[in-house]
Amino acid sequence: MRIRAMERADWPGVAALWNASVEAGEVVYKPLTEAYFRKKFLEDANYWPELSLVAEEEGKIIGFLNGVMKRVFLPKQNHQNTPGYITCFFVDAGHRRRGVGRALVNELEKRMREAGKSKIACHGDNPINLDWVVPGTPGHDHNNAPGMDEECAGYAFLQALGYTPRFHEVAMYLNLKDYRVPDDFAVKRQRLADEGIYTGRYDLSWHYEYNGIFDRVGSEYWRKVFQDEIASDHPRPILVAACNGAICGFTGPVDKQPSGRGWFSGICTDPLFEKKGIASVLFNLLMQEFIAEGAAFSTLFTGREAHARRVYERAGLRVVRGFAIMDKPLA
Numbered sequence: 001m002r003i004r005a006m007e008r009a010d011w012p013g014v015a016a017l018w019n020a021s022v023e024a025g026e027v028v029y030k031p032l033t034e035a036y037f038r039k040k041f042l043e044d045a046n047y048w049p050e051l052s053l054v055a056e057e058e059g060k061i062i063g064f065l066n067g068v069m070k071r072v073f074l075p076k077q078n079h080q081n082t083p084g085y086i087t088c089f090f091v092d093a094g095h096r097r098r099g100v101g102r103a104l105v106n107e108l109e110k111r112m113r114e115a116g117k118s119k120i121a122c123h124g125d126n127p128i129n130l131d132w133v134v135p136g137t138p139g140h141d142h143n144n145a146p147g148m149d150e151e152c153a154g155y156a157f158l159q160a161l162g163y164t165p166r167f168h169e170v171a172m173y174l175n176l177k178d179y180r181v182p183d184d185f186a187v188k189r190q191r192l193a194d195e196g197i198y199t200g201r202y203d204l205s206w207h208y209e210y211n212g213i214f215d216r217v218g219s220e221y222w223r224k225v226f227q228d229e230i231a232s233d234h235p236r237p238i239l240v241a242a243c244n245g246a247i248c249g250f251t252g253p254v255d256k257q258p259s260g261r262g263w264f265s266g267i268c269t270d271p272l273f274e275k276k277g278i279a280s281v282l283f284n285l286l287m288q289e290f291i292a293e294g295a296a297f298s299t300l301f302t303g304r305e306a307h308a309r310r311v312y313e314r315a316g317l318r319v320v321r322g323f324a325i326m327d328k329p330l331a
Contacts, residue, residue: 001100003107006052006064011037013061014054017090027152028132028321029088030141046071046127051084053107055091055100065089065104068128069115074220083119083327084112085126089154105161113330121327122148122158124169124301134173134299134320141259142171142299147325158326165324168304172317175297176262179287179316188277192241197248197273199281202238204230209246213270222250225265229253239285241269241278249278254289262290262298267308280311287315 006014011034018032030036041047046068055063066087070077086108091100112120124146132149134140146169148155159165192199202208214223229235229252241249251267264286269278290298302308304322 001055001057001062001103003053003055003103005050006054010054010056010061010064014064014090017061017064017092020093021090024093028135028149030131030133040128040130041066044068044128051108051111053104055095055104057095060092062092062095063090063100063104065101065108066128067108067112067120068126069112069117070127072127074224076220079116082125083121083123084108084115084117084330085128086120086122086158087126087128088130101157102161105158109328109330118331119327119329121325122163123325123327134171136320137173137175137297139259140173140175140297140299141257141261142301143257143261143263145323146301147323150322150324155324161328163326163328165326167325169301169323169325170304170309170319171299171301171321171323172309172312173297173299173320174287174315174317176287176291176295179291181288182280182284182314185281185284189281192276192278192281195276196243197276197278198240198242199249199278199285200239202230202240202242202247204235206242206245208240208242210250213247213250213268216271217268219266219268222266222268225253226250237289239282239289241273241282243273248273249282251282251286254286254293256290256293256295260294260296262286262293262295279308280314283311284315 015032021027022029022031048068051067053065054061067084068087069084070082089104109120129144131141131143132145148158189199210226229238236253236255238252240247248270252264255263257263267279267283
């Protein structure tokens, strides 16, 4: 068996491995086409050809693994303070439990260690985002996974190789035809208004202060999303909570993916304004905006034990999958 970087001629073998796992129900990823592989991997600015590895035996591709190291960084990120990432891996069913997967992971770790990485992770910060299909739905999908699917054999496999689960997230789903406005929604929104807290669409002419909330929640990603949207020639709706000229809650931008999924970057509340019901009001406004946009369903991730999970459950979302954020030191 030989472990090496993937070459163009390996494409049919890689696709066969991937799609066999999809068809067998071993993974929830979408089927792999050449166009999808090109878009998600080859055309991504963070792609490293030397970190897409194959296992070859007697001319046959029996294993595939993709890893990545960021090339495009958010503020305060760099090569030294970000980990390497495992994106996905597949082994031919007839060659499992023979050390193929271990050899692929070991080679990836070696290459990342030589590149100066001190940690490798299976994490939602991986810039290569793979779409997956919510089981039991008519193709309803989510555009990324925050870690390793806990119902996939890869979860136990990575633990056996020394990867530690650090955090557990749940994927939640709602068919928007089943959405109902909670009975206490109007009361909560009015209570916030009585406290001087506006909730609704953000008007670009307001020029409200927004760095404070993103500093306090510690998210450069959400700061960039907000900045990019308000600077856009064609901005999408942003929903906010605002008080005294400053943003204290945020969700959006509101969009609809081709699959019918209502898309948004996330939702957050300024820690200085917690326990007022802001997240609950904004989230329900978001669901109503999705419906107005013609979206068919909503999916999101949250911590398995997070308070926000209860907010989403009250809006009708249900847990459909569990994912583990995992990592391993490379020193």
